[in-house]
Amino acid sequence: MTYFRLAVPPISGVFRPRMLALCLLLAAAAFLAFCSVVAVGDYPITLPEVVQALAGVGDPGTLLIVRELRLPRALAGLLVGLAFGVSGALFQTMARNPMASPDVIGLTQGSGTAVVAAITLGWTGGLSVQAIGLLGGLATALLVYALAWKRGTTGYRIILVGIGVSWICTSATDWLIARGGLFQAQAAVGWLVGSLNGRDWNAVLPLALACAVLLPCALLLGRQLRTLQLGDDVAAGLGTRVQLVRFGVLLAGVGLIAFGTAAGGPIAFVALAAPQIAQRLAGAAWPPALASGLTGALVVLAADLTGARLIPNMELPVGIVTGVLGAPVLLWLLIRANRAGSGG
Amino acid sequence: MVRYRGPALLIGSLGALLVLLCLLSLALGALSIPLDQVVQTLTGHDVDRTTGNVIWSVRAPRTALGLAAGAALGVSGALMQALTRNPLADPGLLGVSAGAAFAIVAAMALLGVTSLFGFIWFALAGALLTSLVVYALARLGRSGLTPVKLALAGIAVTSLLFSVTNAIILIDPESLNRYRFWSAGSLAGQTGEVVLQILPFVAAGTLIALACAPALNSLALGDDVATSLGRRPALVRAAGVIAIMLLTGAAVAVIGPVVFLGLVVPHVARVLAVRAGVGPDHRWLLPISALLAPILLLTADLAGRLAARPAEIQAGVLIAFIGGPFFIALVRRRRLAEL
Secondary structure, three states: OEEEEOOOOOOEEEEOHHHHHHHHHHHHHHHHHHHHHHHOOOOOOOHHHHHHHHOOOOOHHHHHHHHHHHHHHHHHHHHHHHHHHHHHHHHHHHHOOOOOOHHHHOHHHHHHHHHHHHHHHOOOOOOOHHHHHHHHHHHHHHHHHHHHOOOOOOHHHHHHHHHHHHHHHHHHHHHHHHHOOHHHHHHHHHHHHOOOOOOOHHHHHHHHHHHHHHHHHHHHHHHHHHHHOOOHHHHHHOOOOHHHHHHHHHHHHHHHHHHHHHHHOOOOOHHHHHHHHHHHHHOOOOOOHHHHHHHHHHHHHHHHHHHHHOEOOEOOOHHHHHHHHHHHHHHHHHHHOOOHHHHO | OHHHHHHHHHHHHHHHHHHHHHHHHHHOOOOOOOHHHHHHHHOOOOOOHHHHHHHHHHHHHHHHHHHHHHHHHHHHHHHHHHHHOOOOOOHHHHOHHHHHHHHHHHHHHHOOOOOHHHHHHHHHHHHHHHHHHHHHHHHOOOOOOOHHHHHHHHHHHHHHHHHHHHHHHHHOHHHHHHHHHHHHOOOOOOOHHHHHHHHHHHHHHHHHHHHHHHHHHHHOOOHHHHHHOOOOHHHHHHHHHHHHHHHHHHHHHHHOOOOHHHHHHHHHHHHHHHHOOOOOOHHHHHHHHHHHHHHHHHHHHHHHHHHOOOOOOOHHHHHHHHHHHHHHHHHHHOOOOOO
16 A cells, blocks of 8 residues: 655545555456456357457347346346445445445335335236336335434434334335235245346446446445544534535435446345455455445356356246355455454 | 333333234134133133134244244344344354255255144254354364354355255255245244254243343453453354254244344344444343244234235245345444444
8 A cells, every 4th residue: 555646737646555455456357257248158158259249249139138038137147236235335434334234224125115016916007027126115214314303314313214114115015025926926036035137228227327326426425424433523523514415325325226227127246245255355344345345246247147147948037046156255265364453 | 221221112112012013913804803812711711612723823923933933033033133233143053954954955855744733843953953063173183263254164065965955856856845944934824742852942042142131242342352351252152053043943943944034133132232322232132033033923823924915925035125225224324223
C-alpha cells in the first residue's frame, strides 16, 4: 500500500497493488466464466468463436444463437452476481456486521412473498413475475425505512426493523406454500431457489439499466461509507453527512438487489458470502465493493456453468449450486486465516 | 436486596402470564371447556370422559410442547447471540434447522421414511451432527474459535445443506409435499410421548445454559478480559454450543424451523431487563427469554386455533404476524441495548 499525490492533475490517493491485482484476476476469471456460459449448450461453440461472436464476427447461425439465446443468460448471471456482491459489501460495511446482507432488511423476503402470492393465488394483475418481484422488494424496503425513521435512522434500528419485517414476510411465504396446491408449491419453490434458465433480453435489459446507474453510485458511496464505520458521531465529526450517505447506500443497495432478484430470483448466499470471500482474498479490513461484485459475478457464473453440466439431462437451478460452490470456498478461507485479524 | 426487586417482579409477572396462557391453551379450541372444569380435570377429578380425553390426550401434550419448545428456542437464541456477540444470530445459525431439514428430506426421499416418529429422530440426529460439524470447522485453523468464524462457518454449512435440500424437494414432489408442512411450523398433532422424549434434551440444555450465564457476561467484554477474570472462553463456548445444539435440535425436530422466535425474543428480553434495572445481564436474560418465548408461541398457537375454527393456522406462521408488529413497535419506542 503506497500513498501518491500528483501535481498535475491534482489528485491524491492510495495505491493498493494487492487489491488491483485481485480485481484484475477476478475480472479475468469472471470473463472466462462468462464466455464459457455462452459456449456451453446443445450446440457447442468453442471459446475463440465466442469471443469473435461477441465482437460481431462469425457465421450467422452462431451469431444468432449467441446473441438471442446464450448472451442474455450469461449477462443476467454476470449482472446479478455483480449487483448482489456490491450490494452485500455496502450493507456489511454500513452495518459493521459480516452477517448483514440485503436479506436482513427483508428485501428478498418481500420479493419472495409477492411472487409466491402471485403464483399460489393466481393473481398477477397483468404483470410479469419479474415486475412483481421488483415491486414487492422495493415496497418492503420502503416500508422498513419508513418504520425505522424516527428523527433520522440508525443502522442498528434499520436492521432490527428489517428483521421484524423479513420475519413476517418469510412466514407469509411459508403459509402460502403450505396452503396452496402441490403444483403451485413446486413453482413457488422453483422461483425461491433462484434460476437463470431461459432468461431473455426482456429480463436482462431492466437489470442492465439499473446496474449502469447504480453500480457507479454504489462504488463512489463505498468510500464515504468507510468513515461511517467509525460510528455515526465520529463520521459526522469528520464531515460525512451521515443520514444522506446512509440513505444513498440503502437506495443503491436496495435497487441493485431488487433488480437482481427480479431477474434471477433470490439466489442464496451470494450477497452474504461474496463480500466475505473478497475481503479475505484482498486481506482488507472491510469488504471491498468492486472486488465483492466481481467475486459475486464469478460465483454466479461458475454456479450456472456447473448447474448446467453436473447432472446429465437436467439443469440444476443456479441458486442451488451457489451454495454448494461458495460454501467450501468461504470455509477454506476461514480455516486458512492464521491471524485473529484476518480470521475475523 | 433492593437491587433484585425489579427483575424478580418482571419474572413473576411473566410467569403468571404464562400460567394463564397454559390454562387458556387447555380450555380453548374446537371444543371450549370452562376454566373451572379444566382445573378440576387437572387436579384429578373427572368431569366427564370427553373433557378428560380432550385435555389429557390432545391439549396437555400440545401445551407442554409449546412450553418446552418455546423455552428451548428462547434460551438458545439468547445464548447464540451472546456466543457470537452478534444481534443477527439466530439459534438456527449453528446449522441446526438446515441439518434437521436436510435429514428429514433425505429420510423421505432416499430411505422412504413417512411416519412422524421416524422424522423426529432423523431431524434430531441431523441437527446434532450438523452443529458438531459447524463447531469443528469453526475451530480449525490457527486463530481458533472466534465469534465471527463461528457465525460464518454456520452460514456456509447452512447454505450448503439448504442447497441440497432444495435440490431434493425440487426433484421429488412427494418430499416437497411433506416438507412444506413441517417447514411452516406447528404444535399440533403431537402425542405426550414425543414431548417426554424431547424433555431430557431441553432440560439438559437449559441447565448447561444457566450454568454458563455468569461466564457469558465476562465473555461479552472480550476474550482477553474474560480470561483475566478467571473464565475459560474456549470451555464456555464449547458448553454453550452443546446447550444450543440440544435445545434447538429438540425444538426444531418437533415443531419445525421456527428459529426466528429465538432471534427476536432475546432483543425483547434485553429491553425488558434494562427497564427492570439489571441491564443485559445473562443471569436474568436467559430466564426472561425462557418465559417470553413460550408466551409468544402459546399465544400464536391459541390464535391459530381460534382464528379459523374448526380448522387451524400453523403457530409458526402466526408467531410472525403477532410478534413481528410488536417487535417493530418495540424497536421504534425504546433505546435499544446493543450487544
